[in-house]
Amino acid sequence: MTRDRIVEVSKKAAQRVAKAEVGTPAKQKYVKRLAELKTKRAVSAGRAADREKGRLRA
Amino acid sequence: MPYEFDIETDPDPPFTDNLGVQIVEFALGYDLDRDIVVVMSVMLVPIDEAHDLRFGIREKSLVSDWKVSAPDYTKEAVDRYVPKVWRAFVANQIARAVRKLVNQVQPENLTMESYYAGLATKALKKYETISGSVHSCGYETTEQFRHETSQKDYWLFRKTV
Secondary structure, eight states, X not given: OOHHHHHHHHHHXXXXXXXXXXXXXXXXXXXXXXXXXXXXXXHHHHHHHHHHHHHHHO | OOEEEOOXXXXXXXXXXXXXXEEEEEEEEEETTTTEEEEXXXXXXXXXXXXXXXXXXXXXXXXXXTBBOXXXXXXXXXXXXXXXXXXXXXHHHHHHHHHHHHHHHOOSEEEXXXXXXXXXXXXXXXXXXXXXXXXXXXXXXXXXXXXXXXXOEEEEEEEOO
16 A cells, blocks of 8 residues: 555544544443442532531531 | 433444444433433554444434434543543543454554644654554554644554454
């Protein structure tokens, strides 16, 4: 392959992947992990709120 | 920021997307408010007689099926989604993903292009690491040059066995 051809191949590849707006369906493991992180955040927020209530009462 | 870094250490085997691109991806983290997973996407893009190797950050919707952003190759995306202390680990994960992809696809010719132009030697280190991964799969570098017009760096690897 010539240097010009290498540049051309990379350019075409960049254009091809840049067009992608659709991929493959979201993997279930990611959906599951997102739900876990959201639960963790909600629990942390709840604890922080309880601590704040306790602090205000004291 | 509702983004949580949560790297996936054991990614799935390569898969092919609807454009025929072979991909290994691993989660970098999640945006809990936008319901997206942020992934590092390591890709082999078939173009005629070669495959082009690229890696970039993509956002994938977890609520609207099939929706994915184009790969983002910028330093800003790395700053946004990968904490500094994890950068070396992510680089290793990319190298592992490259080996998985190349070993599975085994293309005759493999090209690679730097995203930024006029990179200093230090900034080319990650590409050297990737080159090392490709070499470990039975490839040699047959061309490496900086393009006069764009000032981007290019590599061509060819299978030796």
